[in-house]
Amino acid sequence: MIERLGLLVFQPAQPGSGWAVILLVGLPLLLGILGAICRPSRGWPAVFLGLLPFMVAVWLLQRVREHGVQAWVLELGSLTLHWRADALTLLLFMLTQIVALASAAYAPAYLRAVEDASKGSLVWLWPLLGTLVTSLSLIWLAADLLALYIGLELMGLTAVGLMLLPGRVEALAAGMRYLLLALVGSLAFLMGVTLLLGAWGRLDLVGLAAVSEPGPVLWVAMALLSGGLLLKAAAFPLHAWLAPVHASAWTPVSALHAALVIKASFFIALQLWLVLVPDAAVAARLVGGMGAAAVIWGGLMAWRAAKLKDVVAWSTVAQLGYLLLGFPLLIGTASVAADIAWEGTWLQLAAHSLAKAAMFLAAGNLLLATGVSRVADLAGASRRFPLSLLSFGIAAISLIGLPPSAGFTAKWLLLHAALAAGQWPWLVVLAIGTLLSAAYVFRVFRYSFIEDAPLHDYRPVPWGMDLIALVVASSSLLLGLLAEWPLALLRLAGGAS
Template identity: 70%
Template sequence: MIERLGLSPLTIQAESMVAVWVVLGLPLLLGAVGGLVRPARGWPVAMAGLLPLLALAWLWRDVDSEAGRSWMIEIGSLALYWRINGLTLILIALTYLIGLASALYTPAYLREDPQREPRGQAWFWPLLGILISSLSLIWLAVDLLSLYFGLELMGLSAVGLMLLTGKVDALVAGLRYLLLALVGSLAFLLGVSLLLGAWGRLDLAGLARAVEPGAPLWVAVALLSAGLLLKAAAFPLHAWLAPVHASAWIPISALHAGLVVKASFFIALQLWLVLVPEATVAAWAIGGMAGAAVIWGGVMAWRAAKLKDVLAWSTVSQLGYLLLAFPLLIGTDSAVAALAWEGTWLQLAAHGLAKAAMFLAAGNLILATGEIRVAGLAGASRRFPLSLLSFGMAAISLVGLPPSMGFTAKWLLLHAALTGGHWPWLAVLGIGTLLSAAYVFRVFRYSFIEDAPEYEFHPVPWGMDAIALLLALSALLLGLAMEGPLDLLRGAGEGS
């Protein structure tokens, strides 16, 4: 399974290397320009967003038919190791798609939000650029120094974005998030120090060959995992997530739920596959956390009174499906691992698109009705059918109904659990699907109350609805075109 991570020592062409630097650096440049110009309309953002997409398209053409490429960058005495393969391409494309959707949504959102902080717009664009670049670095890096650098940049920019509302509750939630993020970073750094002291290496390929079972390895993995799972809001380390989303701008919540928490999970799973690929008992312990996350998060989402809290608790629940990757990939046979590999990354992408669409659609409903409670949506179906349509189509993927991308992902995870005879994870998938349907249909039950009084509604601009709808359609219709992404995931380790 480790070969699928793209750790093989291949060379990269010069023009592809330029494209990689453009993919990493262009969001930073565009963010700085956005902070100076402060675009008030979506069309300049759309035009600027095409530039990194063109660089990604160049990389896609170069790597699409290849097993992948990896290379070393020497900076003085430091050696950094990066790679590009099918999985990396999918994750960078997901990052750009959700990042561009949030950037396009923000100018109109700031015009419509009566409680916006004017100075926040100037900081939004540079922080967004740092966030996109740091996420891209995390997807590319295969050494612990680059991963730590990307993780810290991502965390600090995410905290900065959360504080942009300028409200007291946002300040309290943001500072709590910062404190916990720093605790997670400290644990991660201690784990890295143990590995460096014991084996003198930071590159994942070298560590895969050098590490030996023993107390130093297990303590290092425990520290690394604790720090990363805290940052990922994995159960039971999730308590910070709902308050953070409750106080943040809607497009920032979409970015955070769709991308930020996934990066820490990605690093954690990658490290387990490299350092402890046969740790079956520990992986099943993570599976227990996954089951608890799916059930507890689903129940709390079903009980939540506020619409954003429903989506925040839903994120806790859906992250449980990703944690099932540990017991399905660690210590299992090749058939189970191959199915789980494909299902895990499709689930990550499906949840990212669906949850970003749901947050944007929910933001449209909140702005239009002035209500933050689920019960306050009564009668919204008569006035805002497009927002509810976007929410509903994204929910199809979130629940895992055909023909969505979420259905394909959950089917692969289900198939992996069946193939390996892992009956507890079958139960988790089934119960989680029922709970997802319960809290989604609760939102629609209130929205379709026909005898609700007529409130003074304020419809949002059509462009805000269109962005949420396009993301929801992506999550839904990509389920009909899964062969391309699956080919990329299957070919990631070929030739290694």
């Protein structure tokens, strides 16, 4: 599996590809600074300019398909940073751009409507958004622990800054709690990196894969690295901070965080396991058990949650559990099962990112229009806000795992991988998780379709906000219909043709 991460099949970087990587990392930050200066009042400028790094990623992906993995080494004095671009990392980058574009296009109209959007907050939103995308790009492309740590820290601090923008007391309290836990996770990660450096004297993933040996040092280092990353990813039972943070954050920030930020920590964790402990089947099954508990507990809490945003936040905890099932299905299993799980895991990540971003945007539209936060107060929403409810429902199709969504295809692949690996308990987890997802989604629709509800005052949201949520939700269905394209890229060994 390590070769599929693009770490053992390096090809000489093609002319011009180095500049492409610089643009991938630097353009989002420059666009964020430009947004702070210009403060766009409409979403279309953000979409137009944000397409530039997306186009660069498409061009670089074509180079990877033709010439194989592209690798670079950046020397800064005594420091050496390793980078690589392969099919997987570029697909993740394009996913990042899609969600970031949707949030950026949604933000101007949303911020004109919310009461706590001060001028100072508006100034900081755009550079923080650009920095977040830049940090995610660093994480996707990094091929050594130092570069991963830099990207992880930058991402965490930027995410905290975005969470604090509303300025309300509850937002400040939740943001500071998130900052404290993020720092704890970073400290654990840094301690693990220090152990590896002290034991083997290098931080590049390819070199560590060659020289690291099983033993107490490696296991303690992996425990620290994994604990810090799973805390940042809100993996069960380290998830308690997630719902309060999303409850007080602005809607486009919640969409970004749930769709991308926690996925980056998962990506790093799975990558390190595949590189350093590819045969740790027993430990991987323990992580799978955490995923199973997340699916069930998160689904139950989403079903019981009183507030709409809490429903969506707890759903994130549950859906992340499916990704954690990738650990036991990829590590210590036969190649047939691992190959299927490889495709299912990354397709599940993409499907959940698109669906969860759309669900947060649609929920934000409903909350903004009704002025209420409780699910029970959405009575009558079906006839007053049909487009917002439609977007919520389309996103829910992928979360539940109904055809023809990408969520259905991903869960089908995970089911086949569990059968091929002979790991029957995960089949039960997939079935229970699907039923619980349907339960909390239909609970929202149950209240929304109460026709005899009294007509309360409401304010319709701008049509552009509804349209953005609908487009992102539809993309999760489109990904399911066109799933063969990303799956074909994922089948390539490191992206090489």
